[in-house]
Amino acid sequence: MKSKQRPTIRDVAREAGVSYQTVSRVINDSDHVSPHTRGRVWKAVEKLGYRPNRMAQILQTERSLTLEVVMPYFGFNRVLYDMARTAHQRGYNLVIAAIDSDEFPQALESAEARFIDGLILTPLFPFIDDYDELVRLTHGIPFVQIGAKLGAHFPSVIYDHAQGARLATQHLIDLGHRAIAEISGPLLNYDAAARHEGWQATLKDNGIPPQPCIEGDFTIEGGYQAMNDLLDSGAAFTAVFAGNDSMAFGIQTALRERGLHVPGDISIVGFDDIPESAHLVPGLTTVRQDFQLLGQLAVEYLLNLIENRDTPIYQRVLSPRLVIRGSTRPVR
Template sequence: MSAHRRAAVMADVARVAGVSAQTVSRVANGEMNVRAATRRRVVEAMREVGYRPNGAARALKRGSFNTIGVITFTLSTFGNSHTLDAVTTSLAKRGYSVKLILSGEQTSSSVSGAYNRLADEAVDGIIMLYEAGLLDHGEALFPPGLPVLVIGSTRVDSLGMTVDVNQEQGARLATQHLVGLGHRDIWHIAGPMNGFAARKREDTWRAVLSDNGLQSEGRSIPGDWTADSGYAAGLFLGDRDDVTAVFAANDSIAIGLIRGLREQGKRVPDDISVVGFDDAPDSAFLWPPLTTVSQDFSMVGEVSSQLLLEAVRTGETPAAHSVLPTQLVVRQSTAPAPRR
């Protein structure tokens, strides 16, 4: 007579973690009133004893649900909305639908709670789309049971599967393009500094300037991915004489920037050259058409879908970290530095 191993229950997790079953339940349900250190200990105990939340257990019994959950903080940014569109399109071609949860609070508890809500709604895997650097600091821990893929992070030491465009390559192409045109006074309008992409783009801009003996200190202006922040920066920079070029962290910022510069009597690119990032569909139809960095959202969707669905099929989550290339698209918003 063969022996069957008993499935792990909450009591097993509580015993290994040295906490109450109620605390285990709070962690499994993503409740906020659990200290970070305790949450981490409980999740590690779940993995050790092989405990799986109920939603994942049902998935194992009933087979594939042909549904993928997506968690994000916002759909208001160009990058998030287009990435979600690419992921949804790619999954649909493979016969999968998408359940979306907007996690308004950028906290580890909020993310964990969203994860557990999706786990209870019969999904086969989860894709995280996020702006803040929450997961890059290893603060959000997911109970075992469902494969998770994160789009927008290259923190390879703490995350199983990640996909992102090469932020450093894109920012380097943009900044080096301006340096190659002879610009010495190159400013940057940044995205929110709590996001991986914004930080990487600014850090790379600084590095390229330093490599070429150029100054970056005091030449970065905080932004928030919106045209409004670019417009405010344009009004400020248009009143200065120590700027001939600007690398904007995304195309929306660049669009607002160009308007602000014009209202201050500056011509683009005659007086100030502008480079964006994203290659948004409208960027080629601005005046002047915008020089920008293109990132292939459809490729992000394809690679993310392939990685996650393979993990669903095999039941294993590999340490797979895909960094996709970017490309500089040169249009008429950049020109050689003006003579002074």
């Protein structure tokens, strides 16, 4: 009696007195196995504590039931867990490729070698907006991009950031503001750029001349720094549109240090509606995105692409909505 580490399909077959192929059929829930045999096999599986060797299965089937999120530090960390959860519910695993942008091609090579079934991508340098080019790079592995450019012709799930920025800016204009500065996110980020354009367009549509804008980096400290720069520049404004809520936190601190009151002197609108924003003093008026939903939709779309070859290719665009709190007030 040899004591092997792990029982194999053949051990189970011997135990149950059937062929290994029959065991394979049973564990794969295949048709054409008599209930009687099925029972015997399961009993043997139970008795030996047999678990199929996933790697052998993957080697044979070329399906790993694994999705990979390829993303740089910058961005969507907060959706990771929810994506993993959605994947798990459909029987998939989710692995994170935490890469620098220049490792993108290698990461995709590696994904192919590991039989990754699908990819969640974020926009990466250098930006690639061509579907065929992306298909080539991903070696034909189905993918969905989050945070893609509006209008991209490949599978993607995004928020309409320009629209969100329009809501925010119009809200300020409706309150009588005309001098509306912006602290934008990094403009080579599509989301940041779209918000920036929405702000610009809304000003223009309302006959307001161009207003000052400083580029931040989406962090609290970056917002703080940018607002100080803006104040130092001597620009006059009664309201600020912040590229995201984190920067709004820093902006608010910078204003307070200069003796400027929110919303008495300056109104602020943010973007994202992170949980803390409702509890700032005053509460932050902001544009809400549901990141959890975004991650969930992206994974579900990806799974459909994997499991139904004829799933159509589209861009799903979600509409953000304005949440009005205490940080905005009619201009004096």
